[in-house]
Amino acid sequence: MRAAVGQAVLGTVLVAAVLAFATMQDFHGLHVAGVARVTAAAGSLSAWLAFVAFAIRPRRSAAASATDILVVHASQTGFATELAELTATMLRDGGKAAVARSIGELNAVPANAARLLFVVSTTGEGDAPDVASAFRREAMGVRPRLHGLRYGVLALGDRDYANFCAFGHELDRWLRDAGATPWFDLVEVDDGDDGALRHWQRQVALACGAAVPADWSRPSYGAWRLRERRLLNPGSLGGPCFHVALVPDDPASLRWDAGDIVEIGPRRARDDTGLLPHREYSIASLPEDGALHLVVRQLGVGSRWLTDVASPGDRIDLRVRRNASFHAPDDARPVLLVGNGTGIAGLRALLKARIAAGHRRNWLVYGERQSGVDRLHVDDLERWHADGDVERLDLVWSRESRGSRYVQDRLRVSAQDVKRFVDDGASVYVCGSLAGMAAGVDAALRAILGDRALEEMAASGRYRRDVY
CATH class of the missing domain: 2.40.30.10 (Translation factors)
Incomplete structure (x- = not known):
C-alpha cells in the first residue's frame, strides 16, 4: 500500500511539472496550439488525480465486500427473513463477516459478491414472494457470468401445495446456469421442519468455516x-x-x-x-x-x-x-386495504392500529357472498366509516351484484381513484384467499398502475400481501 502511494505521489509531481512547463511555454508563445496543450495537460492531470484518489482510497469497504457473506432473503410472511437473520447472526458469532438483506433491495447479483446465501419462500402454487418479483424479472431474466460465485439456497415451502419450493429450485437452476458453484445441495424445508433447519445450519457452518452452532429450534408454544x-x-x-x-x-x-x-x-x-x-x-x-x-x-x-x-x-x-412484511406504516400515508372472506382478520387489525394512531386516510375494499349473512365484522367496518376513521368503504357482495362481483372488479371500476390514491403515496395491503382473489387483485393493480410500478412498490414495502 505504501509503495502504491509513493508511486502515485511521484507520478503526480511529474505530471504537475509537465503541466507547469507546458503552461509557461504556452503563455510565453500565446498561440492556440499551446492552449490546446494546456487543456490536454490539465485533462491528463485530472485523470491522474482521479487514479491517485482510487489507488490510495481506503480499502476497508472493498476488502469487507470481498469477505462478506451476503444472506439474501425473499419472504412472504416473515419466516424467511427470520431465518436469514439467524443465519447471519450465526456466521457473525462464528467470526465471519455476514449481513442479511432483502432480495427487494437488489436488481442483480452484486458484482463483487463472492459468497451468497439465499433463504427464499415459495408462495401460492409455486410463485416467488412479492418482494422478489422485480429481481425475478430483471436479474433472473438474463444469464450473467457468475463463475466466481459460491452460494447456498434454503428453500421454504409446504408439501400440501403444488410445486413445492418452486422458487427456491428456480433460483438454484438460474445460479447454476450462470456458472455459480453451489457450496452444497439445495436444502428444502417443509413447513418449518426442524431437521431440515438443523441440516442447513451445519451445511452453512461447514461451508463457511464457522463453528457448528447449537441447534436452532422454532420458538416454543x-x-x-x-x-x-x-x-x-x-x-x-x-x-x-x-x-x-x-x-x-x-x-x-x-x-x-x-x-x-x-x-x-x-x-x-x-x-x-x-x-x-x-x-x-x-x-x-x-x-x-x-x-x-x-x-x-x-x-x-x-x-x-x-x-x-x-x-x-x-x-x-x-x-x-x-x-x-405486513405491518402497518408508521406514518400517516394513505392505505388501500383489499381482501375477502377471512382476510378481514388481518385487515381489521391493521385498521385498528391505524385508527389508534389517528391515521384516517384508509380505504377498504372487502368482499363476501351475501350482505345479509356474511357480515364478518362488517358492523365494525361500517361504524368506523361512519365515524370518519375509514375514508372510503367498498363492500362487494358476489351473490348480489351483476357488475363488480369481486374486489378486483371494484378496483378496475375505480381505476382512476386507485391511481390517485397511490399517487398520493398510498400503500396497498391485500389479505385473504390466494385462489382467485389474490391473483385477480394483482392483475387489476398491474393493469391500473403498470407492472414495473407495482414491482417497485413491492420492493419498497408499499405493496404487501398476506394471502393463503
Missing part, C-alpha cells in the same frame, strides 16, 4: 385458553366462519403488532387417533383488546378442532410470529 367462540355467518352459502378469542395464561404474552401471524401448535385429537396439524392464522385484534382474535373458517381437521371440538377454557398451544 405458550399456553393459551379458548375464551370465546361465536359463529359470524349463520345461514351462509359458504363454510361457517367463527370469531375466536384466546387469552394467555401469562398476561405478558399479550404482545404483538397488527399484521403478525399466530401459529396454533399441533395437538392430539380427542379420540387420540392422531396428531392434528399445525395451523397459521392472521391476527384480527390488538393487544389492547385484551385477547387475541381470529376469524376461522371451518375447513379441515385443524380448524374444525378449534371451531367445534375445543371447549371454552381448553388449553391452546400458541405462539405469535412476527410478520414485519
Whole structure:
C-alpha cells in the first residue's frame, strides 16, 4: 500500500511539472496550439488525480465486500427473513463477516459478491414472494457470468401445495446456469421442519468455516385458553366462519403488532387417533383488546378442532410470529386495504392500529357472498366509516351484484381513484384467499398502475400481501 502511494505521489509531481512547463511555454508563445496543450495537460492531470484518489482510497469497504457473506432473503410472511437473520447472526458469532438483506433491495447479483446465501419462500402454487418479483424479472431474466460465485439456497415451502419450493429450485437452476458453484445441495424445508433447519445450519457452518452452532429450534408454544367462540355467518352459502378469542395464561404474552401471524401448535385429537396439524392464522385484534382474535373458517381437521371440538377454557398451544412484511406504516400515508372472506382478520387489525394512531386516510375494499349473512365484522367496518376513521368503504357482495362481483372488479371500476390514491403515496395491503382473489387483485393493480410500478412498490414495502 505504501509503495502504491509513493508511486502515485511521484507520478503526480511529474505530471504537475509537465503541466507547469507546458503552461509557461504556452503563455510565453500565446498561440492556440499551446492552449490546446494546456487543456490536454490539465485533462491528463485530472485523470491522474482521479487514479491517485482510487489507488490510495481506503480499502476497508472493498476488502469487507470481498469477505462478506451476503444472506439474501425473499419472504412472504416473515419466516424467511427470520431465518436469514439467524443465519447471519450465526456466521457473525462464528467470526465471519455476514449481513442479511432483502432480495427487494437488489436488481442483480452484486458484482463483487463472492459468497451468497439465499433463504427464499415459495408462495401460492409455486410463485416467488412479492418482494422478489422485480429481481425475478430483471436479474433472473438474463444469464450473467457468475463463475466466481459460491452460494447456498434454503428453500421454504409446504408439501400440501403444488410445486413445492418452486422458487427456491428456480433460483438454484438460474445460479447454476450462470456458472455459480453451489457450496452444497439445495436444502428444502417443509413447513418449518426442524431437521431440515438443523441440516442447513451445519451445511452453512461447514461451508463457511464457522463453528457448528447449537441447534436452532422454532420458538416454543405458550399456553393459551379458548375464551370465546361465536359463529359470524349463520345461514351462509359458504363454510361457517367463527370469531375466536384466546387469552394467555401469562398476561405478558399479550404482545404483538397488527399484521403478525399466530401459529396454533399441533395437538392430539380427542379420540387420540392422531396428531392434528399445525395451523397459521392472521391476527384480527390488538393487544389492547385484551385477547387475541381470529376469524376461522371451518375447513379441515385443524380448524374444525378449534371451531367445534375445543371447549371454552381448553388449553391452546400458541405462539405469535412476527410478520414485519405486513405491518402497518408508521406514518400517516394513505392505505388501500383489499381482501375477502377471512382476510378481514388481518385487515381489521391493521385498521385498528391505524385508527389508534389517528391515521384516517384508509380505504377498504372487502368482499363476501351475501350482505345479509356474511357480515364478518362488517358492523365494525361500517361504524368506523361512519365515524370518519375509514375514508372510503367498498363492500362487494358476489351473490348480489351483476357488475363488480369481486374486489378486483371494484378496483378496475375505480381505476382512476386507485391511481390517485397511490399517487398520493398510498400503500396497498391485500389479505385473504390466494385462489382467485389474490391473483385477480394483482392483475387489476398491474393493469391500473403498470407492472414495473407495482414491482417497485413491492420492493419498497408499499405493496404487501398476506394471502393463503
